[in-house]
Amino acid sequence: MGRHVLRRLLQMIPVFVGATLLIFLMVNVMGDPVAGLCGERACDPATAAQLRREFGLDQPVWRQYLTYMGKVFTGDFGTAFNGQPVTELMATAFPVTVRLTVVAVLFEVVVGVTLGVVTGLRRGRPVDTAVLLATLVVISVPTFVTGLLLQLLLGIKWQWIRPSVHAGGFDELIVPGLVLASVSLAYVTRLTRTSLVENRRSDHVRTAVAKGLPRRRIVTRHLLRNSLIPVVTFIGTDIGALMGGAIVTERIFNIHGVGYQLYQGILRQNSQTVVGFVTVLVLVFLVANLLVDLLYAVLDPRIRHA
């Protein structure tokens, strides 16, 4: 188990370096990092050159990257377009997005798994067909359309919610969380169902029937437990993806979270904000994946003893 963790940790390093380097290159080489620094106007050549020297932009790219990463690991993410340290932006943005993600994950677990179990146990019945069709529709309608429609219906037509979020408390984040979760939720439903249906035909469930166990016990102990292992890992892996994907939801509901800050950073061409936030998101993604891996090993003894 210890060796397993260590190996996964080591495997994370190249992925982290690769992903951040990729983003760093995109922002710093393809874009113009000083473009946004002189306000709305273009910088005059002398100022631009001075800024370049100041930020070390005249250095080779790999050195710039190393310098940047060195700073990041001492907690210095640079300065945002409005002069605030990027870390301050993070301190206000991440809690909001984390809350949003928590709401989304709760939806996945409660609604997604429940629907999946219900349909998986009633395969081929009308409930199953209806839910399956609904998941296809949810998957097909892009998140931003779902968001805009819910905003139109719940926020404007029926006025159940305020169309845009102010403080970012849990109560305000219920509908945005649902929107963020929607596609994944449909996947969790389908995955749970598929997993259940496959396991239902498995030999060990047949053995459980042959042992004369009551149906209830067969379902909870021999069917659900085995079937939910991939679902748990899917949801775990999805956490990182949800945080990265919050950008659209946050835009629709005007939530000042990670997505909002990133969007501002990109609009204002502030490379330090963009690279900083993406670096943290990649880290979150990798750590979530690592945890999922460990969770998987805990849930499935075949992995644990491998």
Added chain:
Amino acid sequence: MLLEVRDLRVEFQTRDGVARAVDGVGYAVDAGETLAVLGESGSGKSVTAQAVMGILDTPPGRITGGRVLFQGRDLLTLKESERRRIRGAAMAMIFQDALSALNPVLTVGDQLGEMFVVHRGMSRRDARARAVELMERVRIPAAAQRVRDYPHQFSGGMRQRIMIAMALALRPALVIADEPTTALDVTVQAQVMDLLAELRREYRMGLILITHDLGVVADVADRIAVMYAGRIVESAPVHDLYRAPAHPYTRGLLDSVPRLDRRGRELNAIKGLPPNPLRVPPGCSFHPRCPMAQDVCRTDEPPLYEVPGGRGSACHFWRECLRG
């Protein structure tokens, strides 16, 4: 009679039509007796057993007729809750592939103990103790420690012993073993078969041994029922059948096994393939492959003729066949 199956019929709904997997099968097993059900894959031997056990997948499967009399009661008329109480307790099953038949995420102790918890209402603690006893009974070394292990941590032979322990946990009157040694190495096969035979004698159980392996049958079975295309084609005491088969299919099976006393002679494999269950030939279903087939075989379906010596053969020409 402990178990008597009469005229059992099972159909499967497939995309291409209805397949008659079991077409009027009957056999009987007495307490302490071993019946071997022999047949190629697809002959309906496992489906019959699943129907008897009550674990047939329905749908696609459907029992369309017959009776399964177990200890005097017709199981097919019982409610599911009553059948459930019989399964595992009075009638148990051993599956072919213990690795997939055991739950991979539960310890073997949990899975063995579950029998006592569910059927006998024991506490988990007592059930665990009984699980250790069972594992010792099937001679698993260091049972007290290994009871906490998972199925994948055991060797194939040990896993099949656990499977056997689970089936015999509540001392059932009847055990159905579906190809119990097919997935094992040859050396381990004999050990597992011996263990099964020993326990059967000790507990005086009826045993239905489903197999396609003639070699396994000879040593342990009392009677043999040979199945072909969903029907019993021959039924006889084991030694009579080996000495003089009364059905050309049985003869073909025997001739296709290499034997030391017939070295140098050519093996006679049965020509052709078993019929598609969707298109079973009219008349005797074996006639397209039968070396003795006559015109009558193409039109008239043979009943299971009574053959002297408590035997049965579904061949119009069983007399000729017996004479060799």
Added chain:
Amino acid sequence: MPEQPYEPEGAIAGTGMGGAMDLGASEAVTLEGTPGGPPGRGPAARPRSLWSDAWRDLRRNPVFLLSALVICFLALISLWPSLIAPGSPLSCDLARSQDGPAPGAPFGYDGQGCNVYTRTVHGARTSVTVGLCATLGVALLGSVLGGLAGYFGGIWDALLSRLTDIFFAIPVVLGGLVLLSMVTSTTVWPVVGFMVLLGWPQISRIARGSVITVKQNDYVQAARALGASDTRILLRHIAPNAVAPVIVVATIALGTYIALEATLSYLGVGLRPPSVSWGIDISAASPFIRNAPHALLWPSGALAVTVLAFIMLGDAVRDALDPKLR
């Protein structure tokens, strides 16, 4: 460590959007029949090839027929939009801003006074072009890289696996924002290029896995034993048998690429005006959502139906190719 039985791949790369990409991957296509078992699932009446069997299934599947019909219709209006919507999508009249339905404009007018019907019909071409080009690019690049890595194994395989890991760690919409915000072109090519750049690892994983499975088959070993060259083995023996999962995933991916294009356009970094795109129209209509919801609903509906059609098509094809899930 053993492979997890389920790899939510697209979802790793994904956002709400990219998550849609793993539909095919998650319920992976397996092409073996069910060996043995009761005759109900046993060998079929006569030997049939996987493809003809699948086709027979598809022709009877209403979901497949419906989505195929929708896709044919889309193809038609992409090629000749003027057939049902004469007039230019760019001729707008501010005086008609947010007007309701009128003769020749059954869907009404948007905030700029453009004919919503005309724009919605003409928007199909962009979506289909982007989806088709991106899918072709991703499928080609992904299956070549993944297939070669799976076949030859070794160091290249290891390198490719790490490389795909890197791409999966970057959320799709985020990458699109960063990369495309620097582009000023109004053609579809930057968007297509971006999708190929970030999409190939998904297909490459599928292709790799598929090739590795097929590679172990006896007929491949036999071909090798008979002295066939690698090229011949790959093209004649492996490719035809490994291609099914790639086709399924690519079909579904086509739908998600269309959705992704709209999402990026909605965020302002995908296609830009004067291109005609559903994403642009939805984005332009969202400030007027109170007074002119029709300008938002029609392109949204068109987008949803299009994506749905491709995803359902892929789903139906997968079911037909995978006897196990029946």
